[in-house]
Amino acid sequence: MNKIYRFIAVFGLIALMLFSCVPNEKLIYMQQMDEATSPLIESSAKYPYQTEEYFLQMNDIVEISIKTTSPELNQIFGSITADPASSSVQQGGVQGAGDAFFMNGFTIDDRGMVEIPLIGEVKFLGLTTKQAKELVEKEVVKYVNVNEFFVRVRLGGIRFSALGEFQQSGKFTILQNRVTIYEAIAFAGDLTNVAKRDQILLVRQYPDGSQIHKINLLDRNLLGSEFYFLKPNDMIYAEPMKVRELGAGTNLVETLTLLTTTITAVALIVTIVKN
Numbered sequence: 497m498n499k500i501y502r503f504i505a506v507f508g509l510i511a512l513m514l515f516s517c518v519p520n521e522k523l524i525y526m527q528q529m530d531e532a533t534s535p536l537i538e539s540s541a542k543y544p545y546q547t548e549e550y551f552l553q554m555n556d557i558v559e560i561s562i563k564t565t566s567p568e569l570n571q572i573f574g575s576i577t578a579d580p581a582s583s584s585v586q587q588g589g590v591q592g593a594g595d596a597f598f599m600n601g602f603t604i605d606d607r608g609m610v611e612i613p614l615i616g617e618v619k620f621l622g623l624t625t626k627q628a629k630e631l632v633e634k635e636v637v638k639y640v641n642v643n644e645f646f647v648r649v650r651l652g653g654i655r656f657s658a659l660g661e662f663q664q665s666g667k668f669t670i671l672q673n674r675v676t677i678y679e680a681i682a683f684a685g686d687l688t689n690v691a692k693r694d695q696i697l698l699v700r701q702y703p704d705g706s707q708i709h710k711i712n713l714l715d716r717n718l719l720g721s722e723f724y725f726l727k728p729n730d731m732i733y734a735e736p737m738k739v740r741e742l743g744a745g746t747n748l749v750e751t752l753t754l755l756t757t758t759i760t761a762v763a764l765i766v767t768i769v770k771n
Contacts, residue, residue: 543720550651552608552620552628553701556728557601557652560612562636564645572614601652614639622703625649656726658684660734661691675726677711677718684732691734698723699731 529536552558562573602610608621615635620628629649636645653671658664663685670683677698681687693713700707711723718724 540716543717545724546720546722547725548722549624550727551622551624551703552604553703553729554604554606554608554621556604556620557655558604558610558620558625558628559601559648559650559652560610560632561648562612562632562645564636564640566640566644569614569639573612625651651728654680654726655728656680657731658734659731661688661736662686662734663688676724677713677726677732680726680730680732681713687734688736690737692737693734695735697733697735699733700727701729 562570564570564573602612604610604620608619609617610620611617612632612635615632618628618631618635620631623631626649629647632649633645633647636647650673653669654673654675655667655669656675657667658680662681665684668680668683670679677696687693694715696711696713698709698711700709709723711718
């Protein structure tokens, strides 16, 4: 039995030496490097963006800002002037009570309509934000002369859900016009070590229904695909690897720890049985 314990001790010491030390060369900035073996910059080929025009759908939240030369009309139209400093979504991005656009924006209802003060109901379903802006302008010109008003229509951020093997799953809002899938994953705290990065499921809504797409995050060609940028209400689901079902360690150190613990337990059981 002493041989077994000595073997475990030596094995553990070797593992500790291998994985606990980080050489200074991996930590020090601006070193004198050998360009022959370590080039300064390595660049890949460019991957052109493949973007698609987004058409407004039911339950989308849009910001409609109407400003005129008339203070009275401005008050009626209720132009959105959300204070970013008071909005937790601007700082943290998690959708909730602090979502300024949810509280003050316009939600497209089940009929594809939004109701604007003074103007009434306008159908936004199936339009781009540019087309929706032009539609609102046609209504505003009934009350104000041309060149005496300004209209802006835009999406109230990109809302998406992250489920499965994320460090922080949930529903999020990023106040940007465009968000890449990698930005969204980073926003959710990145994937866990056991997530299937080559089989990420993206559930995307279309005017005629939802569709599931399987995405390989390990393939750099994703940068030039139509799924590189998220769309509003996308859902990202990360499945776990089989290693999670087996209960093994998620990295080499954890696996060695598990193996060492198992050997120790077996040795203890053998000792008890012999006694």
